[in-house]
Each structure stands twice: as structure tokens, then as C-alpha cells.
Amino acid sequence: MSTFQDAAAVSRYQETALAKVPGMAALHRMTHMLLAESVPADGEVLVLGAGGGLELSAFAQAHSGWRFVGVDPSAPMLELAQETLGAGASRVELVEGFIEDAPVRQFDGATCLLTLHFLDREGRLRTLRELFQRLKPGGVLVVAHHSYAPEESLHWLRRSAAFASASGVVSEQDEAGIAAMAAKLPALSAQDEVALLETAGFVDVELFYAALSFRGWVARRLL
Incomplete structure (x- = not known):
């Protein structure tokens, strides 16, 4: 994840993330809606992979009584999160x-959005x-990231690259990046994702x- 230490890449992060992740604003909205099933009006939410601050900002704006701890390994990304939060930063550690x-x-x-695909099994x-250990009984975890069977990596990443492209077409230059990402990301199939969540102790995985x-x-x- 050395990309997130690069100043130029960090400065473009929010723009590129919104372009590359289909329905990112809707993803954030669905996430805080699902969180609200267990988080009270004055509750506290742990946000892992919080750099950039996009989801933190969305959550803070939607729920004025929530407090947050945002964790990220990149200092430049945390600085961007601080800027993005604006007045909402007073409720975020x-x-x-x-x-x-x-x-x-x-x-x-x-929550852990757009992060777990960087980690091996x-x-x-x-x-x-x-x-799991940092959640209250009954607490909700929301995760989202790249997920596909290894043998389907090029197939799905090529489609995502086409979505991110202004033309909707994958170029020769894009193909090189797709191949590099397929080799780099230790993505898992949907079945393996669910199995890992259950092995970690979670239930009602949907x-x-x-x-x-x-x-x-x-x-x-579980309660």
C-alpha cells in the first residue's frame, strides 16, 4: 500500500476512488444505514482504513451524535481525512x-471499506x-472490497477498469495495470469471504x- 504514502497519489485519491468504485456514495449511505441497526444515536463507530475521510465524512454528516475512531497506516491519508472532515473532525479520533x-x-x-483486499488470508x-473483539455484542461490521475467485481476476478487474475509463473501453495501457493488480491483490471468492467472517466469529453474514x-x-x- 505504498501508493498511499505518495503525495501525488494521495492528492488524487478521492477523485480516483469515486471514479473507480461503482456507486461509492450509495455504498457509504448503505453502510451507515446498516450501522444504524446496532449503533445508537450517541454511539461510537470504529472505521478501519479511514484514510481520505470519505466514509467518515458521510457517516458524520448523516448521524450528528455518532463519534468515531478512524485508523489508517498512512499519515498523508489521515491528513486528507482531517481536511475532508472539516467541522466534523471534532467527533473523530x-x-x-x-x-x-x-x-x-x-x-x-x-467498518472496513476498500481495505481487506490488500491482505492475504x-x-x-x-x-x-x-x-470482532472490538465490537459490542450485537454490534454490526460492514466490509466491502474487491472480491472474486482467483481464476476470474482478469475477467472482473477488466470490467472494473472499463467502468473507470471515461470511454468505457479498456486500453492497452489499462491491460498492463489490470495484470499487475490481479497479481498483487490477494482477493478471495465470495464463498471464502463469508467463511472467513464466520471463522472470525461473526454471524448473520449477508x-x-x-x-x-x-x-x-x-x-x-452474536449477542
Whole structure:
């Protein structure tokens, strides 16, 4: 994830993310709607992969009583999040690091958007278990990221690249990036994603978002 330490890439992050992730604003809206199933009006939400601040800003605007802890390993991305939040930053604690660096207490809800696809199976399971431990009983976790069977990686990433392209067509230059991403991302099939969430202790795992190479699930810590 060294890209997120590069100043030029960070400055373009919000624009490129909105262009590359189908229905990103709707994803954020669905996420805070699902969180509200377990997060009270004055609740606290853990946001893992909070750099850039887009989801934090959306959540804070929609729920004026919520407080947040946002965790991200990239200092430049956290600075961007601070700027994006504006006045909403007073309700957000930003932490530079990984899930292990998040406060060890139980939150009303948690999210991890566009992040887990960077982690291999072992790292992903460890992260999910840490998220589980930081949720109150009955608390909701929302995750969304690239998800596809390894043998289908080029197929789905090519479609996502076409979506991000202004022309809707994948160029020769795009093909090189698609191949590099397919080799780099340790993406998992939908079945494996659900299995990992359940292995980490979550129940009631439900698919709520599917957009080309992206999938999203909501899951719950048992009461």
C-alpha cells in the first residue's frame, strides 16, 4: 500500500476512488444505514482504513451524535481525512496504524471499506478477529472490497477498469495495470469471504453490495 504514502497519489485519491468504485456514495449511505441497526444515536463507530475521510465524512454528516475512531497506516491519508472532515473532525479520533493500534474497547459498530483486499488470508482473518473483539455484542461490521475467485481476476478487474475509463473501453495501457493488480491483490471468492467472517466469529453474514469486482457484506457479533 505504498501508493498511499505518495503525495501525488494521495492528492488524487478521492477523485480516483469515486471514479473507480461503482456507486461509492450509495455504498457509504448503505453502510451507515446498516450501522444504524446496532449503533445508537450517541454511539461510537470504529472505521478501519479511514484514510481520505470519505466514509467518515458521510457517516458524520448523516448521524450528528455518532463519534468515531478512524485508523489508517498512512499519515498523508489521515491528513486528507482531517481536511475532508472539516467541522466534523471534532467527533473523530484519528489513529495512524493498523487494527492492532486501535483502542482496545468495544464499539457499537465497525467498518472496513476498500481495505481487506490488500491482505492475504492469514492477515485478513487476524484483522477480522481483532475487529470482532472490538465490537459490542450485537454490534454490526460492514466490509466491502474487491472480491472474486482467483481464476476470474482478469475477467472482473477488466470490467472494473472499463467502468473507470471515461470511454468505457479498456486500453492497452489499462491491460498492463489490470495484470499487475490481479497479481498483487490477494482477493478471495465470495464463498471464502463469508467463511472467513464466520471463522472470525461473526454471524448473520449477508451480501448487501455487488458492483463488478466489488462485493460488500454486513455481519454481526452474536449477542
